[in-house]
Structures are given as structure tokens and as C-alpha cells.
Amino acid sequence: MSINPPISDNQTVILGKETPLKLDCGVTLEAINMAYCTYGTLNADKSNAILICHALTGDQFAASRQPVTGKNGWWEIMIGPGKVLDTDKYFIVCSNVLGGCMGTTGPSDIDPKTGKPYGLKFPIITIGDMVRAQAMLQDYLEIESWFSVIGGSMGGMQTLQWASAYPERVFSAIPIACAARHSAQNIAFHEVGRQAVMADPNWLGGDYYASDKKPTAGLAVARMAAHVTYLSEAALHRKFGRNLQDRDNLTYGFDADFQVESYLRYQGINFVDRFDANSYLYITRAMDYFDLVEDHGGALAKAFEGAKTRFCVVSFTSDWLFPTSENKDIVQALIAAAANVSFVEVETDKGHDAFLLDTPEMFKTINGFLQSSAKSRGLLS
């Protein structure tokens, strides 16, 4: 084993001071904070950099201690010496998305116009805006082209957006468990979550920052509803089934009788400490708005026309939030665009969350793809 390569602690850089970020909604953000972590070492010709795009409730702490929870990074299973995203070989960058709440500019930050937190005065942002901001970070790091851009779920949407908007800046792209446009069912689930937040009287129309209370109850409900969609029916059945908290007895009450109930409550309660309710609204909205098909006049293939980027699309058999059929739509468009694409549907009963879990077939697939891409880029002899 190698000695662990350097991990940079959380860094924040101010971007866009000279060329401000123009958003899809028409608003311009004069300057933004961009918070990110890096793992591994950038090589001399800056050709070994991988950008990790995080999911809805993720953050830049992909492989380092999350400062609020004190827990391990959310993708440590993928990142490290000898792992799939091998920090002995690659320089890994993971930034908090625009609209987020872990250091990159979002609705909880101070609006320079008022001196108060933005709240709902923060402009609506899109996946395109998130990627534009990441491109400003790429410029700042003086990396001409990412060796790879990778992400699951909303991270996969960003990966697709990267390949579509900046093909010359992406050598390879690995969108996992995502879609080229958010489905009606997924918009519906997001809307339930937003309404749960907005129904909480402590939300105060988004201006809860100066209050001593936060819309934690509403946000916890939103998280619980979303969390059910991240797991498969089979995974819930295997993990919990109808197992009771008290092995023998129903309580004939509304306490958490079933293990699945206490698990969900735990997911809800723990989430609210580390996540801003308004960020949840903005980021879910960005996902809802994502529609690479509509952006290209109804023909997804046009999103990738002339692409030289190599693609590896990964889906999971038990993912009902971003089912294989939606991932296949991406693959078919890439084929129609004559792109270099491989596609693997990984057999797993873990549901959408499989991209975060110990999923050996996914590791093997991405590892193989990165190896061949590295050879092709001259990173490996």
C-alpha cells in the first residue's frame, strides 16, 4: 500500500469577481463562494483530475470527515489509495454545489444587497448553473480538461450537463443512476418535500435565519419521504420487513412499532442538523428543471453531437427513482450522437442508493472504464 496522498481540507475560493456568473434565470451573481475538497496530487500536465459531482443532499466532503456530523465522507468506499477513484493516480476534486449550504453560495448566505441572508430572494438555480460555477473552479485550478467527471443521481445530471455544455473540457464522463430529464413522478415527490418544508410555520416564508427556530419538522418529513424513494422495496423488505422494535409485541399506539419507522425517523432527525431547508428547496427545484431533451429541441442526441468524450453509463436494476429505462434513453442518444459509450445495468436489490454503497459490480465497471480511459489519455503506460 502506498502512503496516503495529500488530502486538502475544505477550501473556499471566491469566483466570478471579474466575470460574474450569469444564471439561467437571468440573474447575475456578482461573486460566489465555492467550497471544495481535493484528494490526491495533480500531475505536472494536469491531466489526472477527476471531478466528483455530489447528489441532492451531498457535499464536498466525499472522502473526508463531515464537519457537522463528524461522520466519514459519503463516498469513501470509492475514493482512496488503490480504490476505484485511486488517489495514488488521480487528483480528485469535489465541490459543494451552487445553492448548497456547506460553503458554496446558497440561500443561507448573505445577500450583498440587503446584508441579510438571501432566503427566497436567492435566485432559482439550475443544473446548468451548478456546472457553470464548477467550470469557474476548473479555470481557477487551471485544469484544462477533467480526466473524468463522475456522479450519481443529481451528480449524474451534472455529469451529463458537463459533457453537453463543455465537451472539450471533459475527457470522460460517468453518469450513474440518473436521467436526461426529471420525470413527473420525481417532480411529484420533490413537490411533496417542498410542501412539507413550506407547511412548517417555522419556515417563515424562507426568512427563518434570524429566528431561534428552524423548519426542522417539515424538513425531516421531506427527508423521510425522499428516503423511501432511495431504497428498493426489496431492500426495505430485506433490511426491515415487518420486524418490530420490540421483538414480540405491537404497542397499539403511534410510537415506532416497526423498525422501518424508527429508521426513517432517524434519517429525518439527523438530516436537519446538517442541511439548510431553503437549500433543499432550491436544489430539488434545480433537479426538477433539468431537461436536456427540451434544451435541445426535443432531440437528446443533439446534446452530445460531435462529442469526443468517452462515456460510461451505469444504472441499477432495483432503482425505481431513475430506472434503467431512463438511463437507456441517455445511452441511445449517445449512440445516435456517435459517442463512445459503454453501459452497464448493475444487478442489485439496493435501489437508487446503490451508488453510495458496496456495489462490487459498479466498482468493477467504473474501474475498468477508468483504466482504459487512463491508457487512452496516456496516464498509464
Place this chain on the structure above:
Amino acid sequence: MSINPPISDNQTVILGKETPLKLDCGVTLEAINMAYCTYGTLNADKSNAILICHALTGDQFAASRQPVTGKNGWWEIMIGPGKVLDTDKYFIVCSNVLGGCMGTTGPSDIDPKTGKPYGLKFPIITIGDMVRAQAMLQDYLEIESWFSVIGGSMGGMQTLQWASAYPERVFSAIPIACAARHSAQNIAFHEVGRQAVMADPNWLGGDYYASDKKPTAGLAVARMAAHVTYLSEAALHRKFGRNLQDRDNLTYGFDADFQVESYLRYQGINFVDRFDANSYLYITRAMDYFDLVEDHGGALAKAFEGAKTRFCVVSFTSDWLFPTSENKDIVQALIAAAANVSFVEVETDKGHDAFLLDTPEMFKTINGFLQSSAKSRGLLS
């Protein structure tokens, strides 16, 4: 066409004054109100009565005007002269479930011990208790055996419970889109709904009846979350897709941009006027507790041993809440119990709600089953 047979308006009877209802939780309810509607005419030997069991948010107004909403009954598509549940031939009974809020005793009723509404002092009820209460209504109506018991979703659970607990009182049974036990995923979705209600500060621990506010915001969120599960992804896609309210423009805000959002909000807002939040808690709990397998030592077939009841089990291809696999478990148990059972998986993209909608293959299946059952019972020459 025949002249419309008599429709009895909503009636309420007090049951259990002499033999009180003993609940599964151990509590005894001294006397209960039972509200019901009837359609058609009971024949001389009382052999043509059909009991309809309603679903979670249904009521006794299966084929008559709902007094709160002023809308048509929820199953008018099935009930009437010449329809599948033919009021020229059958005497149809539909009662509000125990724990409900449309006249049958539930948490919004006065607790005789305190003179105030029960709220959370109402005992936890089960599907078994609902059916026990319906059996008391059957006694009151002096109907020895139902020609048929039919229901979808929670109505299907009651149908199964009837056939298991009172086989000699059920000539035929038609459980639609249900399961012999509530799955972990379904318990999880119910728990999200309950937490949404309980998170509403107007819920007041269930004691909101004397207050001028009700937990409508929380209940609306619960309804929205549940409603997504009643539809299939395909139905949502077909009905709404990513269609915008304003045909041309995203608003870049949190108003209902997408038609699916405004549809869901409408479902939530309209629900709270006609439904009691505590009833929602109690009835979802009853569904979660339903487990005919566990009740019979892990062998579902034992639930139906020696059954003379004829069964027709119906499932829908696109129902992911009560998928065909769970309906097949019922069928297999019935076969193992040597019961007379037919099973049809109806091809439809309408999801769980298909049992409430214009689903011709379901009509045809149930119609055929009722015809042959009617012959077998000597109702038809």
C-alpha cells in the same frame, strides 16, 4: 333500462349496546355508531346482499353524493342498474369503517368517559376490528351471509379478513389490489404521512377539535405523498409528463410550474375538508398492523383452511403499492387451502388507483365472477 332501485340515504345505527365490540388492542367500545348507505333491494331470502369495503380515505357514499364535497360517490362507475354491482339484482351495503370520520365511531367522536372528542385517547383499531364492527351491522341487517364482499386496497384487506374470520358468512369474496400483510415500503410511506400530520403544530397532540385551527397543512402533505403512490409512473407521465402550467415558460420560482405540482396541491387541499387528521392516523395504523400471515403462525394458507367461499383476486400490472406479486401470495395461499379461486392480473398503466377508474378488464372479470357466483347461489336462473 330499469327504474332506479331504491337508494337509502346515509343511515346511522348504534351497535353493540348488548354485546360490546371487543377490540384487538384489548379495549372494549361500549357502543358504536355505524354509518352506512344501501343501494338496491334486499330479496326475500336475503341472499343477494353485497358488502363493499372502502379504502383508506373512502367512505360509505360509494354511489351517492358525498355530503361534504357534493361530489358523486367514489364507485359510481361500478354500482347501479346494469353495472357490475347491479342494483337491479343485488342489495349493496357500504359502511364507513370503524375509526372513520363520516359517521362511524372514530377519534373525532365524543368519548363517553370525558364528554370530549377522543383524539388520541381513541383506541388503536385493526382491520380485524373494522370487520368485527361490520359483522355487527350484518347481524343488525339480519343477513346471514353476504353474497359477496368486495373492496380494493384497504377494502381488499377487509375482504380477506372477512373470508378468514367469518368464512360461513361470506359466499364469495373479491379482494382487489391488496396484500395479506402491509409491506415495509408501505409502512414507510404511511409513517411519512403520519409524521407530516404530527409535525403540524395545529395538530396539538391530537386535541385540535376545540381549537379554531386544524392540522390541514400536515394532512395535505400526507395526502400528497400518498397520492403519488396511488398512480403509476406511466400514468403520471401520460397525464402530466413535464407539462408546464404556463405552456411556454418556467417561472424560476416555487409556484406550481409543472402541472403535476398543481394537481398534487389540489389533491392535498381538497382532501383536508372532508377528512379528519386523526382518522388518517388511525386508519393508516390499522393497515400497517394488518398481517394475516403472522396471525396464522406464518402460514397464510391457514387463514383460509376449509374455506367454502369462492374467491376472485384482481391485481393491476402497474400497481407498485400492492404489486401483483403480493396478490399472488394470496392466490397461492388460497390454492394451498384448496379454496375455489380465480385470479386476474389486469393490464393497465393506471397504477393502484385503477380499481376506482374506468378499467374495462376489471369490470369484465368481476362481472363474470359475480354471474357465475349468482348462478351457484341460485340468484340467477
